[in-house]
Amino acid sequence: MKKILLRNLPKVDIILKNKEIENMGKSVDYYTFLSCIKKSINQMREEILKTEDEEKLRLLGENLEENIIKNILSLVEKEKRKKIQRVFNGSGTILHTNLGRSVFSKKIGEKIGEILSSYNNLEYDIEEGKRGSRYKNLENLISQVVGSESALVVNNNAGAVILCLNEFSKNKNTIISRGELVEIGGSFRVPEIIKFSGANLLEVGATNITHLDDYKRNVDEETGVLLKVHTSNYKIKGFTQxxxxxxxxxxxxxxNKLVIEDIGSGNLVEFSKYGIVSEPTVMKSLEAGVDLVTFSGDKLLGGCQAGIIVGKKELIDRLKKNQFLRAIRVDKITIALLEELFTNYLDEREAIKNIPTLRMITEKVEDVEERAIRLSNILEERGIKNKVIETKATIGGGSMPDEEIKSFGIEFIFERKISPNRLEEYFRKNKISIIGRIEDNRYFLDMKTIFLDDIDELAQNIQDIFLERGLV
Incomplete structure (x- = not known):
């Protein structure tokens, strides 16, 4: 019987004629598609060869092509999920590191699309008709927004710190409080970054308390810079200073020593005005007289991955001559994104309205409740029982670790018990992944991070999941 089944295995060209398979092939590249077909046929061949039970072999023979096609569809979906793709973020974490952190507005997306699909004036001065600087306009814009003499953009904030220390503290001591020797994420730690820059780490004070005298006692001719790092991803409470x-x-x-501050989160807004806990701003650091401030582009700033350095012009000019800059410079996409982003910051009201990260942080809780009610009503109309619940959203991205924001979510109601972990898997493995949250042994979608324009499409995807998994 095995020989018969092996002879009956469909050829690739026969499989390709199947309508369902043909439609699926349009969603991936041809190489991946063909690989999934061959892999599925080979898996069925192996299954036949290892099966000794005659009844099982008979069942395999009855649904041979159907099982192969079903497996192909499953393999293609898995391959699609490996690539960067859009997901619905129902976690309630605004700056979700695993989900790409900041989200751009559709307007910025359209603008960048035009630049990507055409030539541009990246290093060409249109007014002068000759080669220009890729950074000039962006640097002027950033300086105008934050009130600095000059600015420089590199590929991430770790790179910004390394560049500054390499230029101003190489083979010298970088003095920093022990309480600021943070791990940034992905196992990148400040001590290792200081070492990589060529500077020597000189830690002062204690984990919870550092006095000015701790710095004074250690400043000498071997000192390069005084480094301050904002502990944006954790807080020490109690007896601290x-x-x-x-x-x-x-x-x-x-x-006569430089003071450099890594403010990390890149905040340009005084959030206390909007009922959110106050977070240090770049402008306040500059007003305090810090020589150079570095920060990230994709956290509270609401942009893309980048490291931004602002401060005194003479120092920025030195950084521009550092050979390491070439290795960490940014491309046209980053420059174009940041230009659009900082243009919004020229008017804080425009920034709050047009930058999704800021809009989600500062919006009224009633707006989130409205989105929750709308999704709930659509699902009820389609026979999917649910209820609107109060939740707590978070900012995330290593910013404001203790801050929770009032929010609302959707919890699903079932007549028979279903594991929240199983439900989470169903939603996560959907054609468009839906990332929810499990809390107190229940699965729900937090509407803080669900956009109004996405609700109808999200509802349709939830309905598809419930029908496919037999949950209604």
């Missing part, structure tokens, strides 16, 4: 930024700046001036 850190040196005021203005005091550190005064010490730097008195000792």
């Amino acid at each position: 850190e040196v005021d930024l203005k005091e550190l700046v005064k010490l730097g001036k008195d000792k």
Whole structure:
């Protein structure tokens, strides 16, 4: 019987004529598609060869082509999920590191699409008709927004810190408080970054308390810079003390040493005005007199991955001559994205309205509730029982670790018990992945991170999941 089944295995060209398979092939590249077909046929061949039970072999023979096609569809879906693709974020974490952190507005997306699909003036001065600087316009824009003398953009904030320390503290001591030796994420730690830059780490103070005298006692001719790192991804509570930024700046001036601050989150908004806990801003650091400030582009700033350095022009000019800059410079996409982003920051009201990250952080909880009610009503009309629940959303992305934002979510109601982990898997493995949250042994979608324009499509995807999995 095995020989008969092996002879009956369909050829690739026969499989390709199947309508369902033909439609699926349009969603992936031809190489991946053909590989999935061959893999499925080979898997069936192996299944036949290892099966000894005659009844099982008979059943395999009855549904031979159908099983192969079903497996092909499953393999193609798995391959699609390996590539970067759009997902619905129902986790309630605004800056979700695993889901790409900041989201851009559709307007910016359209603008960048035009630039990507055409030539552009990246290093061409249209007014002068000759080669120009790829950074000039963006640097001027950033400086105007934050109030700095100059600015520079590199590929990420770790790169920005390394560049600054390599230029101003190579083979010298970089003095930093022990309480600021943070791990940034992905196992990147400040001590290793300082070492990689060519500087020597000199830690002062204690984990929870650092005094100005701790810095004073260690400043000498071997000192390169005084480095301050904002602990944006954790907080130490209780008996704590850190040196005021203005005091550190005064010490730097008195000792003729540079003060560099890694503010990390890249915040340009005073969130306390919107009922959110206050987070240090780049502008306040510059006002305090810090020589150079570095920050990320894809956290509270609401943009793409980038490291931004702002501060004194003479120092920025030195950084531009550092040979390491070539290795960490940014491309046309990053420049175009940041130009659009910082243009919005020229008017904070425009930034709050047009930058999704800021809009989600500052929006009224009633707006989230409205989205939850709308999705709930659509699902009820389609026979999917659910209820609107109160939740707590988070900012994420290593920013404001203790801050929770009032939110609303959708919890699903079943007549028979279903594991929240199983439900999470069904949603995650959907054609468009839906990433929800499990909390207190229940699965739900937090509407803080679901956009109004996506609700109808999300509802359709939820309905498809429930029908496919027999949940209604």
